[in-house]
Amino acid sequence: MLRFMRNKILIPGIIIVVLGIFFSFRYGSNNDVVPEEEKKTILQTVVGILNEAHYAPRDINDAFSKKVFDKTLESLDYDKKFFLAEDISQLSVYEKELDDQIKTNSLAFFDAVNNLFVQRVDEAEKYYKSQLDQAFTFSKEDSIQLNGEQLEWAANEQELASRWHKNLKYRVLSKYVDLKETQEKKLKDSANYKAKTPAELEEEARKSVAKGQERYFKRLKKLNDNDRFALYVNSITGAEDPHTNYLMPDDKKRFDEMMSGSFYGIGAQLQQQEDGNVKITAIITGSPSWKQGKLRVEDVITQVAQGDEMPVDVEGFDIEDVVKMIRGPKDTEVRLTVKHADGSNETISILRGKVDIEDTFAKSAIIKNDDKKIGYIYLPEFYADFNGQNGGRRSGTDVANEVIKLMEEKVDGIVLDLRNNGGGSLTDVVDMVGIFIGTGPVVQVRGSGNQTITLKSKNKAPLYTGPLTVMVNGGSASASEILAAALQDYGRAVIVGSNTFGKGTVQKLVTLDPFVNGALRNQIIQAFNKAKGGEAEYDGIGSLKLTIQKFYRINGGSTQLKGVTPDILLPDAYDKLENIGEGKESSALPWDKISSVDYSLWNARHALPDLRVLKSKSQERVNNNPTFDIIAQTSERLKERQDNYVVPLSEKAFVAKQKESEAINKKLEDIEASGDPILVTNLKSDLSRINIDTASKSKNETWLKALKKDVYIAESTNILNDWINADKRILRMSTVEN
Numbered sequence: 001m002l003r004f005m006r007n008k009i010l011i012p013g014i015i016i017v018v019l020g021i022f023f024s025f026r027y028g029s030n031n032d033v034v035p036e037e038e039k040k041t042i043l044q045t046v047v048g049i050l051n052e053a054h055y056a057p058r059d060i061n062d063a064f065s066k067k068v069f070d071k072t073l074e075s076l077d078y079d080k081k082f083f084l085a086e087d088i089s090q091l092s093v094y095e096k097e098l099d100d101q102i103k104t105n106s107l108a109f110f111d112a113v114n115n116l117f118v119q120r121v122d123e124a125e126k127y128y129k130s131q132l133d134q135a136f137t138f139s140k141e142d143s144i145q146l147n148g149e150q151l152e153w154a155a156n157e158q159e160l161a162s163r164w165h166k167n168l169k170y171r172v173l174s175k176y177v178d179l180k181e182t183q184e185k186k187l188k189d190s191a192n193y194k195a196k197t198p199a200e201l202e203e204e205a206r207k208s209v210a211k212g213q214e215r216y217f218k219r220l221k222k223l224n225d226n227d228r229f230a231l232y233v234n235s236i237t238g239a240e241d242p243h244t245n246y247l248m249p250d251d252k253k254r255f256d257e258m259m260s261g262s263f264y265g266i267g268a269q270l271q272q273q274e275d276g277n278v279k280i281t282a283i284i285t286g287s288p289s290w291k292q293g294k295l296r297v298e299d300v301i302t303q304v305a306q307g308d309e310m311p312v313d314v315e316g317f318d319i320e321d322v323v324k325m326i327r328g329p330k331d332t333e334v335r336l337t338v339k340h341a342d343g344s345n346e347t348i349s350i351l352r353g354k355v356d357i358e359d360t361f362a363k364s365a366i367i368k369n370d371d372k373k374i375g376y377i378y379l380p381e382f383y384a385d386f387n388g389q390n391g392g393r394r395s396g397t398d399v400a401n402e403v404i405k406l407m408e409e410k411v412d413g414i415v416l417d418l419r420n421n422g423g424g425s426l427t428d429v430v431d432m433v434g435i436f437i438g439t440g441p442v443v444q445v446r447g448s449g450n451q452t453i454t455l456k457s458k459n460k461a462p463l464y465t466g467p468l469t470v471m472v473n474g475g476s477a478s479a480s481e482i483l484a485a486a487l488q489d490y491g492r493a494v495i496v497g498s499n500t501f502g503k504g505t506v507q508k509l510v511t512l513d514p515f516v517n518g519a520l521r522n523q524i525i526q527a528f529n530k531a532k533g534g535e536a537e538y539d540g541i542g543s544l545k546l547t548i549q550k551f552y553r554i555n556g557g558s559t560q561l562k563g564v565t566p567d568i569l570l571p572d573a574y575d576k577l578e579n580i581g582e583g584k585e586s587s588a589l590p591w592d593k594i595s596s597v598d599y600s601l602w603n604a605r606h607a608l609p610d611l612r613v614l615k616s617k618s619q620e621r622v623n624n625n626p627t628f629d630i631i632a633q634t635s636e637r638l639k640e641r642q643d644n645y646v647v648p649l650s651e652k653a654f655v656a657k658q659k660e661s662e663a664i665n666k667k668l669e670d671i672e673a674s675g676d677p678i679l680v681t682n683l684k685s686d687l688s689r690i691n692i693d694t695a696s697k698s699k700n701e702t703w704l705k706a707l708k709k710d711v712y713i714a715e716s717t718n719i720l721n722d723w724i725n726a727d728k729r730i731l732r733m734s735t736v737e738n
Contacts, residue, residue, distance in 0.1 A: 036107065039229050042246075042541050044105050045512045046233055050240055055448045055505065055547045056589060057240065064239055065098035067587065071235035072113060076228070078148040081167065082120040084160060085153040091116070102236065110232045114225060121220050127164035128213040132206050135199065136169050138651035144170045147645040168209065169649055175205035177655060219318055230542075237544070242585040243507055245545045250324075265327040266334065267355040268295055272319040277301075280338070283695070288353040290695075295338065295348055303337035303347075311337060311347075328352050362398040363686075364406055365707060367415070368679040369717045372724055375406030375414040376680070376713065382424030382432075382479040395424065396431035403435055403464050405685050413467035413720040415713065419497065423478025426455070426506070433486045434459030436468060436493070441597045443482045444552040445506060452552070454597050465604050467723045468493040469716050472564065473572060474580050477501035481559040482551060488564065489555045492602040494614060494723065495564065496716045498572035502582035504560030505589060506549035513540045550589065556596040560589055567611055568618050568719060570712060571631045576639040609726035617722050618715060627711045630667055637664070677708040678717065 051057050058064055073091075077083050094101070094109040101109055144166040145151055154160035179201045186193045196204070226248070233246040267287020268280050280299045289295045304325045305311035314322050326334055330352060337347045360383055367374040379399060385392020399416075406414060426443075433442045434457030446452040470484050470493045481500045487493040551559050561582050574580050582588045602608070622628045648654050682690060682700065690700045707713060 035225070038541065039107060039110075039226075040105050041516060042229070042512065043102070043107070043233060043236075045515050045541070046237065046246055046544055047102055049510060049512075049515065049544055049546060050237070050244070053448070053510075053546060053548060054240055054244065055549055057448075060099045060102055062096040062099060065094075065096050065100075065102075067239040068098045068102075068235045069095045069109075071238050072109075072232055074148075075231050075235060076113070076117050079167075080148055080151045080153055081160070081163060082117065082124055083153060084120075084157070085155050087116055087120070088153050110229060113232075114228050117228070121217070124160075124164065125217050127161055128168060128210065128217075131161075131165055131168050132172075132210045132213070135202055136172050136206070138169075138173055138176070138649065138654070140650060141653070142166070142169075142649040143646045144649055145646050146170075147642075150645070166649065168213075170647060171209045171212070172202070172205045173649060173651065173654055175208050176202050177651065177658070179205055215318075222318070239587055241505065241547050241587050241589050242582070243503065243505055243545070244547045247509075247543045247545060249540050249542055264330045264352050265355050266292075266295075266336075266350045266352060268326075270301070270319055270323060270326075278314065278317070278319050278322045284355060287355050288350050292348065292350050294346065295336065295350070299338040301336055301338055303335075305335040305337075307333045307335070311335065330354065361393060362395060362402050363703075364402040364683060365704065366406075366409060366411065366681045366683060367707075367713070367717050368681075369721045372412040372721050373409065374717045374720055375403075375409065375411035376417065376707070376717075377402050377406070377414065378417045379421055381421055382428045384425035384428055394428055396428035396435075399432050400435050400463060405683050407464060408685070409683060411466075412724050413469070414464065415469050415471060415716050415720060416493075417471045417713070417716075418476045418480040418484065419471050419473045419712070420475035421477070421480040422475065422501075423480055423503065426479060426482075429479040429482050430455050430457055431459075433457050433483055435463045436465075436487060437490055437602065438462040440490070441554045441599050442486045444554065444556075444594065444597060445549050446552060446594065447549050452594065454554075462604075466606050467720055469720045469723075470495050471712060471716050472497040472500050472566060474498055474501060474574055476564075477503040477582075478551075481564050484564045484566075485553045485559055488567065489553055490599065490602045491608050494568060494608065494611070494719055495566040496568045496719055497566050497570055497712065498575050499565055499569075499581075500559075500563035501580075502559065502561045502563035502588075504551040504558045504563075504582075504591075505547045506551065507545045508548045510544045510546050511540065512542055512544060516541070547589070552594050554597050554599050556593050558591050558593065561591040568615050570618075570622065570715060571628045571635065573631050573634040573638060576635050577642055606723075609723055613726070614719055614722050618719050621715060621718060625711065625715075630664060631711075633664060637661075678710075678714045680704050680707045 047060075051060075069091075073083070073088070091109075091113055094112070098109055101107075151163075154163055180198075183193075183195060183201065187195060230246055230248050237244040237246055265287075266289045267284035268289045269282040269284065270278050271281045272278055277300045280295060280297055280301070282297060283289050283295060301314060301322060303311035304314055304322065306325075306328070312325065314325070326336070328334065332352050333349055334352060335347055335349050360380060362377060362379045364375060364377045367376050377399060379395060382395045384394045384396075403414065430442045434440075437457060438459050438461045439457055441454045441456050444452055444454050468487070470487060472480060472484050472495060476484065476497075477500065481502075481504065484493075484495050484500065488495050553559060563581065578584060648657060682704070690696055
């Protein structure tokens, strides 16, 4: 989920030359190309780049081999539903041999584990088909462990069948309880509703789970050798560090779309239903679908056609495949045959166009706190349309514009919300820090040869000099951590929330094809064309998202692993979990420290007041806030579940466990409903855009409603208010002294 930095972070030219020589030499003697040879080409290219260009390449030894071995098995069968203990014993001969196989470009382990996995998937199909033919009873005291790491490999087929039985029973029980609750509501709402018996509900639940399992195995079988090979290659890259990944060509395209916040499509959000159908769940305002006007929410897509071509029946297709068929080049036609909610069918022709995903972009609001006007800016990611023509949307520019609009509203302070912001463009984070500090160093970036560069903001003067708080949490990573760390080091802002993710490394996307010998590449293309019959365009052997550099704060400390510790900590439901953040990965690069750079503390009129005072006042409010008390209880409950994620399989105990969770959630809702919501309004300059139609109005109202109930935003504005009041006291004291 985490983004990586692309602009300004380049692999030094000398490395490119070295790699080019390395691969031309290694691949010069290849002759015939077969699919296996293409895999070997990918493996050899990836490993060569890792050794020559990774920030801190690891020794490929027995310890590395074991990591790759474990990661491969975990990726294929985390829940331990396919492999048997005897399979693992059989495969264990490779546990300390993979380093040698990687060096010699051998695919022996991959072939062995791949063939065995395909066999076990075929065999496992019988479990769901046979076991879902018989009714389950939910009176027996039994339980299931849902944490795969806590399970041992099944000793034999009988034990594996028992594991499948529990898993299927759990799924049926969950569905059965949902159906019972739905029926109870219908009975209350309608005197004419004919109730189903428990046996009928159980049968309905089993049939629903059976359809889901059928689709699950269908998706498993759609995975081909190339997909599983990509998984194996990613076990190797993942043993280097968590953020180095191999991307197949289609993955690269999706990555570019995700980074740009825009794509060419029709602007309809899709969702796969339990029956396998793909339904329209939203129409994006201003999109081609919105402009065309015929496609409706709740429509079910039955067929997709490209222009005048024959339509393809998409019933039972995975949603990913339907999305691929709908997206395409700008101004090309896609024809959707849909079934409307009223049962009628219609074929709708839509020209694809650029769809800007509004939820990706920065937006702001005004929060009233006592007599203060607080500006609030929400930034979900540091986006940048790297491939955009005529200047695509950039987060740095957008945030600057939001700041200007807030200043025009004469706000007393600004809250910048970076919660769950996984990062993005490095250029934009440097520019964004400049909005608040003007000229100055922002971050140090160190390469594999210990060459360190300092990236500086080039803004001649800060755009905004008033009080500022930055909200972060465990989902704030990479670029978010750079911004929070820089503003913290300068003493420019109060950082509020929970400890950040700890991703302090830089990645660069490297296309593999340029490193492949020209003659070999031509042979691969010829083999591809022969296999595809010329029906598909060859788009390469993929790319490598490669860790090449590391971030350091201007004070010298790395943001890697430790992240950024807020000035004021707030309770967080996830702060006790061990599988959150960079530290959960055994291959994460370590924290370290280098020399600091020259920088001056922020010394403007609105310099930070005594943090001890702000902390004390915040802690007093948190202690008296029942919502934060519930959050602390939730944190304990989540930690308990992580340590022992066992779910009862008797209906009575299962429902009781659900009720317990629902009671805590209900209590939280009641507290929110009874409390005083914060007052949030839109900016005057945004009203014309928001009021364009009812859909846009509704979306905006939903957003504002969520802000009003957000206890973290409320406390962040309270902290900012304390700062503003401290400023006023200082100003009054200064006036008296003069």
